[in-house]
Amino acid sequence: xxxxxxxxxxxxxxxxxxxLAGVVRANQLNPLYDRVFGGLYGIEGTLDDQLYDLTNxxxxxxxxxxxxxxxxLGTCRYKLKRGNDADxxxxxxxxxxxxxxxxxxxxxxxxxxxxxxxxxxxxxxxPGKRFIGIPKTVDNDLVPVDHCPGFPSAAxxxxxxxxxxxxxxxAYTRPEVFVLExxxxxxxxxxxxxxxxxxxxxxxxxxxxxxxxxxLAEVRKKFEETGKCYIVTSEGAHYADGTYLSAGKxxxxxxxxxxxxxxxxxxxxxxxxxxxxxxxxxxxxSRAARSSNFAQSIVDRTEAWELGLSAHMRSADPxxxxxxxxxxxxxxxxxxxxxxxWFFAAxxxxxxxxxxxxxxxxxxxxxxxIAPEALDYFRPLIKGEPRVVMDGGIPATIVPxxxx
Amino acid sequence: xxxxxxxxxxxxxxxxxxxLAGVVRANQLNPLYDRVFGGLYGIEGTLDDQLYDLTNxxxxxxxxxxxxxxxxLGTCRYKLKRGNDADxxxxxxxxxxxxxxxxxxxxxxxxxxxxxxxxxxxxxxxPGKRFIGIPKTVDNDLVPVDHCPGFPSAAxxxxxxxxxxxxxxxAYTRPEVFVLExxxxxxxxxxxxxxxxxxxxxxxxxxxxxxxxxxLAEVRKKFEETGKCYIVTSEGAHYADGTYLSAGKxxxxxxxxxxxxxxxxxxxxxxxxxxxxxxxxxxxxSRAARSSNFAQSIVDRTEAWELGLSAHMRSADPxxxxxxxxxxxxxxxxxxxxxxxWFFAAxxxxxxxxxxxxxxxxxxxxxxxIAPEALDYFRPLIKGEPRVVMDGGIPATIVPxxxx
Numbered sequence: 001x002x003x004x005x006x007x008x009x010x011x012x013x014x015x016x017x018x019x020l021a022g023v024v025r026a027n028q029l030n031p032l033y034d035r036v037f038g039g040l041y042g043i044e045g046t047l048d049d050q051l052y053d054l055t056n057x058x059x060x061x062x063x064x065x066x067x068x069x070x071x072x073l074g075t076c077r078y079k080l081k082r083g084n085d086a087d088x089x090x091x092x093x094x095x096x097x098x099x100x101x102x103x104x105x106x107x108x109x110x111x112x113x114x115x116x117x118x119x120x121x122x123x124x125x126x127p128g129k130r131f132i133g134i135p136k137t138v139d140n141d142l143v144p145v146d147h148c149p150g151f152p153s154a155a156x157x158x159x160x161x162x163x164x165x166x167x168x169x170x171a172y173t174r175p176e177v178f179v180l181e182x183x184x185x186x187x188x189x190x191x192x193x194x195x196x197x198x199x200x201x202x203x204x205x206x207x208x209x210x211x212x213x214x215x216l217a218e219v220r221k222k223f224e225e226t227g228k229c230y231i232v233t234s235e236g237a238h239y240a241d242g243t244y245l246s247a248g249k250x251x252x253x254x255x256x257x258x259x260x261x262x263x264x265x266x267x268x269x270x271x272x273x274x275x276x277x278x279x280x281x282x283x284x285x286s287r288a289a290r291s292s293n294f295a296q297s298i299v300d301r302t303e304a305w306e307l308g309l310s311a312h313m314r315s316a317d318p319x320x321x322x323x324x325x326x327x328x329x330x331x332x333x334x335x336x337x338x339x340x341x342w343f344f345a346a347x348x349x350x351x352x353x354x355x356x357x358x359x360x361x362x363x364x365x366x367x368x369x370i371a372p373e374a375l376d377y378f379r380p381l382i383k384g385e386p387r388v389v390m391d392g393g394i395p396a397t398i399v400p401x402x403x404x
Numbered sequence: 405x406x407x408x409x410x411x412x413x414x415x416x417x418x419x420x421x422x423x424l425a426g427v428v429r430a431n432q433l434n435p436l437y438d439r440v441f442g443g444l445y446g447i448e449g450t451l452d453d454q455l456y457d458l459t460n461x462x463x464x465x466x467x468x469x470x471x472x473x474x475x476x477l478g479t480c481r482y483k484l485k486r487g488n489d490a491d492x493x494x495x496x497x498x499x500x501x502x503x504x505x506x507x508x509x510x511x512x513x514x515x516x517x518x519x520x521x522x523x524x525x526x527x528x529x530x531p532g533k534r535f536i537g538i539p540k541t542v543d544n545d546l547v548p549v550d551h552c553p554g555f556p557s558a559a560x561x562x563x564x565x566x567x568x569x570x571x572x573x574x575a576y577t578r579p580e581v582f583v584l585e586x587x588x589x590x591x592x593x594x595x596x597x598x599x600x601x602x603x604x605x606x607x608x609x610x611x612x613x614x615x616x617x618x619x620l621a622e623v624r625k626k627f628e629e630t631g632k633c634y635i636v637t638s639e640g641a642h643y644a645d646g647t648y649l650s651a652g653k654x655x656x657x658x659x660x661x662x663x664x665x666x667x668x669x670x671x672x673x674x675x676x677x678x679x680x681x682x683x684x685x686x687x688x689x690s691r692a693a694r695s696s697n698f699a700q701s702i703v704d705r706t707e708a709w710e711l712g713l714s715a716h717m718r719s720a721d722p723x724x725x726x727x728x729x730x731x732x733x734x735x736x737x738x739x740x741x742x743x744x745x746w747f748f749a750a751x752x753x754x755x756x757x758x759x760x761x762x763x764x765x766x767x768x769x770x771x772x773x774i775a776p777e778a779l780d781y782f783r784p785l786i787k788g789e790p791r792v793v794m795d796g797g798i799p800a801t802i803v804p805x806x807x808x
């Protein structure tokens with residue numbers, strides 16, 4: 001028998017380790033592979049032969065791993081570019097050295113592109129080497145899945161903070177605006193999810209070109225009507241010409257993506273400058289939303305785990321490569337008000353590099369939030385909590401494998 | 405029989421409503437007063453005769469109130485200044501109009517000063533009117549209590565976010581600094597509490613004048629030793645001349661306190677400017693720490709509730725005025741590794757306007773964090789969670805009385 005490798009890439013989430021735990025546990029239930037190696041720091045550490053043997057994690061370790069946020073193997077933003085044969089050869093060299101036939105890669109759309117490219121390249125250059133994708137992203141911007149592991153838990157945290165900070169904001173009489181910023185570069189799923197609790201007055205999404213005057217008119221109207229205006233914005237909010245609201249703070253993260261931050265501060269400042277209210281409060285959730293495990297969603301944690309199981313189980317078929325596993329919502333159950341997910345696998349090319357935007361038909365005009373259909377979409381994803389093992393007042397976590 | 409009044413002042417906390425619930429419940433258990441009125445928006449709405457009758461809240465409402473963050477009556481930053489006889493007369497006029505003899509005021513040290521001033525004034529000018537304080541503050545800066553309701557829950561949230569964002573930070577190899585900012589204008593209790601999880605490399609407190617060069621030397625050393633540097637700072641970090649690190653952003657909040665924010669951004673920038681690492685991540689917890697009810701501490705929620713009960717029960721003594729209730733730690737129990745609190749009352753003048761700093765003997769030199777004694781102090785406060793009633797995936801809350 002041979003061995004397998006699993007690695008994590010891109011931004012951490014609250015449940016990416018649950019998928020990792022699923023792969024490890026599946027191999028304990030049915031040892032398709034002699035050993036399950038973890039590749040440290042994504043493709044970066046893997047190319048450097050930094051592996052950690054996960055084969056015999058105990059049941060207790062696996063339970064803690066499921067509730068440990070961030071990426072327990074470490075992660076990277078290094079992209080294995082198409083045509084980079086040197087890296088491809090080096091990866092196969094490392095795999096050969098450890099008798100590894102199969103690599104599971106947990107990541108977002110960039111990583112699914114890597115899975116596609118590697119599988120394609122291996123057909124001619126490294127027969128017998130297989131590459132399988134397991135999706136994750138707090139941005140929820142992957143096609144063709146209903147939603148993506150990591151997003152529901154991030155949405156749950158964002159909803160809780162929205163509700164709590166709205167209560168905090170409402171406790172005061174003084175005229176001020178509140179602006180909450182959440183992650184979301186190109187897709188506004190996370191910002192839109194904040195509307196679930198009914199606390200959001202105005203919503204700014206990357207899917208709608210920002211119109212300063214139209215927006216300020218809505219802000220003015222909210223203050224006239226209620227004396228309050230609670231705003232949620234995606235970090236990627238931008239003007240029609242593509243300029244980010246946070247422009248001036250952009251930097252490069254090595255993936256040719258702008259590094260964002262500051263949309264909320266920009267919105268607050270334009271409201272103050274327009275003389276609508278003299279002051280405002282800015283809350284940037286940033287990493288606190290994607291990494292907190294106070295608020296894992298039970299649906300999210302379970303599906304992330306099951307996608308890990310599913311990827312491993314499907315790999316029993318030697319022809320299974322260049323594929324990604326995902327979930328579809330059971331529409332029949334949904335019609336009856338129930339939530340159920342079906343699991344499927346599809347070619348990685350269908351996931352790679354596409355961005356699934358928050359649907360335009362779910363966006364209310366004039367920054368007024370989201371349609372009832374969107375609420376129906378979000379609600380089952382954030383409902384319900386797993387049992388959490390606590391340690392001294394905070395959720396217990398495993399020592400990351402890259403820090404041992 | 406006569407009635408009583410309860411109001412909330414200053415910044416909301418995760419458990420200030422638990423004290424409110426305690427007063428209401430105590431009066432159901434022993435109706436010392438015919439009616440329990442809530443004064444909306446602290447002293448501000450009370451002077452405007454905005455009262456809400458809380459007498460007959462149901463048990464279910466009281467349970468939800470205990471887990472609702474923020475100030476369910478609304479709050480204010482309006483300070484009843486000593487010598488402001490017009491406001492004092494107006495307050496007594498409102499109290500008389502509703503046959504109110506006793507006012508419970510839940511707030512920080514400014515509010516305890518108000519309790520002291522009102523009680524003193526009433527002795528000569530409004531005999532029979534009584535003013536009783538119930539402390540709260542996430543800053544934990546009140547004397548002479550062991551700790552103050554609101555702080556343990558804020559510390560619990562801060563510890564969780566510290567641990568989760570440290571895991572997130574550690575997942576990457578790229579050279580960058582992480583700086584977490586938490587509330588704390590003059591006292592560093594909340595920032596210091598973040599050290600409980602062992603994740604903090606360097607700690608910046610308002611209790612220690614900031615020395616730029618000495619600090620940068622420590623940052624450099626951490627990066628040389630471990631390639632990482634995770635920093636926590638209080639918003640009120642300042643240089644020896646009193647200038648805040650966040651200077652330039654200061655504004656006035658009406659209490660002659662500087663409005664802070666931006667210490668973390670300033671620290672990140674000075675590290676980047678010094679050429680130690682090319683980039684950094686800033687996470688400002690701000691209101692997410694004080695208002696989240698995902699992480700109520702069981703000790704905090706219970707003590708806040710019991711202080712509400714205690715204040716009401718002690719008010720059976722007609723001479724009980726100008727007093728504040730508080731908790732002391734049971735040192736005998738602590739010596740055996742157990743936690744127990746004793747309740748007491750003391751003159752409001754002992755609480756008013758003093759600031760209890762994080763003890764200098766608990767501060768390690770060179771920004772290295774806190775002493776073991778401080779860990780022993782913090783740990784029992786954040787340990788343990790109450791049962792939380794959920795609603796659609798987030799903790800259920802009561803509709804604030806000021807929004808009905």
